[in-house]
Amino acid sequence: MSARHTKITDDDCPVREVLNRVGDKWSILVVAVLRDGSMRFSDLRRSVDGISQRMLTLTLRGLERDGLVTRTVTPTTPPRVDYALTRLGRSLLDPIMALAEWAEKNRPAILSARWRFDEADRPRANPSPPGGKSARGARGA
Amino acid sequence: MSARHTKITDDDCPVREVLNRVGDKWSILVVAVLRDGSMRFSDLRRSVDGISQRMLTLTLRGLERDGLVTRTVTPTTPPRVDYALTRLGRSLLDPIMALAEWAEKNRPAILSARWRFDEADRPRANPSPPGGKSARGARGA
DNA sequence: AGCAGACATGGAGGTGCCTTCTTGCGCAGG
DNA sequence: CCTGCGCAAGAAGGCACCTCCATGTCTGCT
Numbered sequence: 001m002s003a004r005h006t007k008i009t010d011d012d013c014p015v016r017e018v019l020n021r022v023g024d025k026w027s028i029l030v031v032a033v034l035r036d037g038s039m040r041f042s043d044l045r046r047s048v049d050g051i052s053q054r055m056l057t058l059t060l061r062g063l064e065r066d067g068l069v070t071r072t073v074t075p076t077t078p079p080r081v082d083y084a085l086t087r088l089g090r091s092l093l094d095p096i097m098a099l100a101e102w103a104e105k106n107r108p109a110i111l112s113a114r115w116r117f118d119e120a121d122r123p124r125a126n127p128s129p130p131g132g133k134s135a136r137g138a139r140g141a
Numbered sequence: 142m143s144a145r146h147t148k149i150t151d152d153d154c155p156v157r158e159v160l161n162r163v164g165d166k167w168s169i170l171v172v173a174v175l176r177d178g179s180m181r182f183s184d185l186r187r188s189v190d191g192i193s194q195r196m197l198t199l200t201l202r203g204l205e206r207d208g209l210v211t212r213t214v215t216p217t218t219p220p221r222v223d224y225a226l227t228r229l230g231r232s233l234l235d236p237i238m239a240l241a242e243w244a245e246k247n248r249p250a251i252l253s254a255r256w257r258f259d260e261a262d263r264p265r266a267n268p269s270p271p272g273g274k275s276a277r278g279a280r281g282a
Numbered sequence: 283a284g285c286a287g288a289c290a291t292g293g294a295g296g297t298g299c300c301t302t303c304t305t306g307c308g309c310a311g312g
Numbered sequence: 313c314c315t316g317c318g319c320a321a322g323a324a325g326g327c328a329c330c331t332c333c334a335t336g337t338c339t340g341c342t
Binding site for chain 1: 300308309310
Binding site for chain 1: 148150155158159164169170190207233235242244254255257259
């Protein structure tokens with residue numbers, strides 16, 4: 001993260017920089033779908049489940065703007081627009097896949113941690129148990 | 142991405158799963174700061190530039206819930222609360238760093254792509270130039 | 283007694299992302 | 313002639329996240 005010093009800022013962190021551009025709801029999905037090659041708008045729309053036409057347009061625009069995908073119009077009728085990853089876009093897939101692997105590998109650990117955490121608070125919803133200090137559980141400081 | 146098939150869903154994609162938990166504004170920053178070891182709440186607050194007390198609390202709660210950080214209360218006076226990455230949290234650092242490296246390496250390419258894109262639309266803000274088709278630029282389909 | 287230092291929580295308000303609906307265009311085909 | 317397909321863009325509304333401000337607790341200092 002490069003900040004060996006005392007502070008980290010929002011834009012000091014390169015990761016946040018990426019996430020600010022590609023961390024939205026759909027960009028990663030679109031990039032993932034385009035992994036296997038070029039695809040036209042309507043097929044993209046079908047491949048990314050649940051995306052609306054508008055959001056697909058906007059997402060693609062953002063990706064195109066940052067040089068991650070190319071847009072190619074074939075003026076047939078009806079017009080055909082193909083999108084494909086650029087080299088830059090493909091290179092993004094590496095760190096993305098690393099993240100995906102991490103996620104799949106650690107999903108069980110996360111889920112069980114979450115379960116434990118949620119269970120720990122439900123029984124004693126009381127903010128201050130009569131017993132004593134409790135170094136974990138009720139978090140009144 | 143695992144979806145060789147025709148569709149990708151929001152929760153089919155492990156990456157989105159991670160981002161839904163840790164893709165918010167502060168989590169990554171907090172994890173990054175905790176990289177070098179345990180830190181108490183107030184120091185964390187000072188280290189993550191711009192974060193409010195409330196958001197730091199909420200962010201840490203989320204990370205704790207998912208088993209990425211531990212919370213340790215030392216009941217001195219005034220009370221002292223230390224946060225540290227768990228093994229799981231540290232393991233997340235690897236893919237995160239990969240992303241950071243990608244970001245730093247490709248920032249120039251992205252910025253110049255963006256600049257080019259923005260320049261290409263400013264001159265002819267006209268939605269339909271009288272000339273003709275224009276396979277790139279004005280995007281009326 | 284009163285205040286400050288360390289941590290957590292609550293409410294009110296803003297802003298931006300996302301969703302849905304609607305409009306536009308250009309041409310082929312019934 | 314009117315309707316359909318494929319793509320894009322606009323307006324309006326909802327919701328989740330984030331921000332600021334205020335309150336609460338416990339103890340030791342002045």
